[in-house]
Amino acid sequence: MNKEIQVSISQKDDVSILNIQGDVTAISGETIEEAYQKVNTNGAKKILLYFDKDGYINSGGIAILIGIASESRKNEQKIRITGLSAHFQKIFNMVGLTKYTEIFPTEELALKDF
Amino acid sequence: MTSDNNIELHIPSIMGFEKIAMECSASVAKKMGFTQDRIEDLKTAVAEACLNAIEHGNKMDTNTKVGITLTVEESKLQVSVKDQGKGIDQILTPSIENKVGGKENPRGWGIFLIKSLMNEVSFEPSPEGGNIIKMIIYLEK
Numbered sequence: 001m002n003k004e005i006q007v008s009i010s011q012k013d014d015v016s017i018l019n020i021q022g023d024v025t026a027i028s029g030e031t032i033e034e035a036y037q038k039v040n041t042n043g044a045k046k047i048l049l050y051f052d053k054d055g056y057i058n059s060g061g062i063a064i065l066i067g068i069a070s071e072s073r074k075n076e077q078k079i080r081i082t083g084l085s086a087h088f089q090k091i092f093n094m095v096g097l098t099k100y101t102e103i104f105p106t107e108e109l110a111l112k113d114f
Numbered sequence: 115m116t117s118d119n120n121i122e123l124h125i126p127s128i129m130g131f132e133k134i135a136m137e138c139s140a141s142v143a144k145k146m147g148f149t150q151d152r153i154e155d156l157k158t159a160v161a162e163a164c165l166n167a168i169e170h171g172n173k174m175d176t177n178t179k180v181g182i183t184l185t186v187e188e189s190k191l192q193v194s195v196k197d198q199g200k201g202i203d204q205i206l207t208p209s210i211e212n213k214v215g216g217k218e219n220p221r222g223w224g225i226f227l228i229k230s231l232m233n234e235v236s237f238e239p240s241p242e243g244g245n246i247i248k249m250i251i252y253l254e255k
Contacts (some may be wrong), residue, residue: 060165071215087154
C-alpha cells in the first residue's frame, strides 16, 4: 500500500547525499537508517537528505528522522534537507525538526556554503 | 454512502491502508472547495488518526477494522475514526528536545499533529466498544 522506498547515495564534494524516493514511514525507515549508517561509517560530516516532493511522510517516518538527527548530533554531523513539499516543511517546523536540521528549497541552495 | 451527507469506509488494521482513508478524505474535501493547503492538513490528520487506530487501538490485529465516517456539512467536514481497542491511557505532549536527547521514544507525534492541524478534535468511547476520535475542519471563505 505504501510507495516502495528507494534510497540512493551520492557524493558532491564533501557532502553525502541521500536521495529518498517514496514514502517515509516506520516501515520504510529501516532503508533510510541503513543508508545513513553507510555514510556515517564512511566518515560523512555533511549529509543532505533529498526527499521526494510527492512522497508521503507520517509520524513513524518523522520518528526515524528524529533518530537520525539524534545520531548526527553524537557524530558531530550537519544535516540539511531539501525536496520537501510546503506541507511537510510546515510539519517539520511544527515538530521542531528544524532545530536540528536546516531545510532548503533547492539542492543548489542546500549545497551552498554547507 | 450511508446518508446524503455521510460517507463510511472500513479499512483493515494493516499499516499502509491509512492512505485509502487519506485519499478518500482528500477527494471529499476537494469537492467541498477546501484549499490545497487545508487538504494536505486533513490528509495528515486522517492518516495519523487511522495509524493510531491500527497500531494502538486495534494492536494491528488483522481481524479488526478501522471505521472512518466523513460527515459533510455546508461549512465543515467532520471525520470520525473508530477503532475496536481499549483506549489510550495517557496523551503526552511530545518534546523534540527529549526525543533527540534520547530521553523519550522518538515516536508519539500523531495526536500532536492532529490537534495542530484540525480546528476541533475530541475523543470519546464508542457505544459499541472501542474509541472514536472526531476531527472537524472548517471551510474558510
